[in-house]
Amino acid sequence: xxxxxxxGVPPRDHPVPAPIREAARGxxxxxVWANEVGGATFRLGDGxxxxxxxxxxxxxxxxxxGEAARMRWAGGRVTVxxxxxxxxxxxxxxxxxxxxxxAWLVTAALxxxxxxxxxxxxxxxxxxxxxxxxxxxxxxxxPVADCPFSASAEERVAEALRxxxxxxxxxxxxxxxxxxxxxxxxxxxxxxxxxxxxVVCHGDTCAPNTLLTPDGRFAGHVDLGDLGVADRWSDLAxxxxxxxxxxxxxxxxPLLDAYGIDPDPERTEYYRLLWEVGP
Numbered sequence: 608x609x610x611x612x613x614x615g616v617p618p619r620d621h622p623v624p625a626p627i628r629e630a631a632r633g634x635x636x637x638x639v640w641a642n643e644v645g646g647a648t649f650r651l652g653d654g655x656x657x658x659x660x661x662x663x664x665x666x667x668x669x670x671x672x673g674e675a676a677r678m679r680w681a682g683g684r685v686t687v688x689x690x691x692x693x694x695x696x697x698x699x700x701x702x703x704x705x706x707x708x709x710a711w712l713v714t715a716a717l718x719x720x721x722x723x724x725x726x727x728x729x730x731x732x733x734x735x736x737x738x739x740x741x742x743x744x745x746x747x748x749x750p751v752a753d754c755p756f757s758a759s760a761e762e763r764v765a766e767a768l769r770x771x772x773x774x775x776x777x778x779x780x781x782x783x784x785x786x787x788x789x790x791x792x793x794x795x796x797x798x799x800x801x802x803x804x805x806v807v808c809h810g811d812t813c814a815p816n817t818l819l820t821p822d823g824r825f826a827g828h829v830d831l832g833d834l835g836v837a838d839r840w841s842d843l844a845x846x847x848x849x850x851x852x853x854x855x856x857x858x859x860x861p862l863l864d865a866y867g868i869d870p871d872p873e874r875t876e877y878y879r880l881l882w883e884v885g886p
Contacts, residue, residue, distance in 0.1 A: 617641040623649065626711045627660045630702060634658075640815075644668060650716070657716035658701060659829075664709040668886055671712040674832035675700045677756060678714070681807075681834060684749055695745045696827035719818030719826025723853050731854040732861070733823045734814065739865025741817055741825040742809065742846055749807035751836050758808055758835030760799045760881060767793060767884040779883050789884065796881045800838075800874050808837040812846035814853045840871060844878035 621638035627649055628636065634652035639659075641647040644667040651658040663669040682697045698714035705711070720726065727734040767774075775789055786792050809816070810833025818826035843866065850858035863870055 615641070617647065621647060624662050624709065624711070626704060626706065626709075627651075627662055630658075630660050630711065630713050651713070655716075655718075659698070659714050659716055661712045661714075662709055663711075665707065667709070669710075669832055671705075671710045671832070672703060674830075675703045675712055677831045677834040680755065681749060681831060684753065695741070695748050696825070697831060698827065698829060717818055717827035717829070719820050721815045722817045722819055723815045727819055728854065730823070731850075731858055734817075734819065735850055735854065735858045735862050736865045737819055737823065737825050738812075738814060738817045738846060738850075739862040741828065742812060742842060743866045744825075745809055745828060746804075746806035746839055746842070751805050751807055754807045754836050756807075756835035758810055758833055758837040758841065760796075760838065760841070760878075763881055763885055764793075764796050764799065766886075767796065767881075770886070774884070780879075783880055783883055792880055792884050796877070796884055800877050802838045803871065803874060804839050805836055806839045806842075808833075808835060808839065808842045810834045810837075810842070812842045813849040814846075838874065838878070840874035841878045841881075843868070843871075844875045845882055847875065848879055848882075 617638045617640070619638065621641060623636055623638070631649075631651045637650045639648050639650050645664040646667055646669060647662050649660045649662070651660055661671060661674075663671050678697050678700055681695070682699065696717060698717055700712070700714055702713035703711070722734040722738055771789065771793055777789060778784075779786060779789065779792060783792060786795070809828060809831065811830050816830045817828060820826045843863070847859040847862050850862055860870065
């Protein structure tokens with residue numbers, strides 16, 4: 608199976624791994640996302656019974672078993688009174704498996720679409736507001752003391768240092784090209800700023816991972832493979848950065864306003880650089 612050289616919505620004829628075909632059980636299969644390391648996500652079927660199947664080739668990095676554990680934990684920690692709207696929503700795990708070629712994770716569909724769909728790219732004010740409000744609800748709802756997963760800066764720095772040789776030639780984002788390379792970036796992330804507030808972080812707050820309902824309300828969070836306890840700026844730094852990639856300039860502050868927090872340039876710069884040196 609060929610490996611795509613992009614990250615985004617793949618063509619309709621994107622190759623479908625055999626385990627994903629088996630999981631579909633005859634339902635229509637539509638590729639909805641693919642990345643540069645061969646991973647892909649597929650929609651299986653349509654309507655209320657639709658499912659999503661994520662595929663990670665062996666050696667590509669994502670730990671789908673870990674993601675399943677995190678979704679199960681997060682989904683079981685939110686109590687919703689009858690007749691109210693849940694403050695956070697995550698996919699329900701339906702199936703998990705692996706073979707010599709890779710691993711797969713099947714979840715129930717959530718009733719919404721990505722904040723970077725054509726609809727919401729055309730209405731960034733709504734999308735950005737929902738992303739900010741939903742992230743605040745996520746941080747407020749999940750109990751730090753009960754969370755068995757950690758995503759601390761200390762652990763992430765240690766991992767980056769362990770893998771430094773494999774990433775020595777990787778180019779940094781243009782915001783950090785002035786550092787001259789990965790060696791200087793690793794030196795800088797070793798100087799960790801004091802924690803603002805520990806929360807259960809989502810771990811990958813790029814805009815596509817927030818879903819909206821057709822009428823512009825929060826529908827759910829997806830891609831929870833990096834969920835864990837960390838400084839909330841670990842999430843906020845990437846959420847705001849993602850607005851510049853997806854909606855253009857001028858949307859960072861509206862996201863922070865929706866979350867309910869003032870900018871923190873020092874922590875924002877630090878956690879974006881930490882993201883750059885990570886996997």
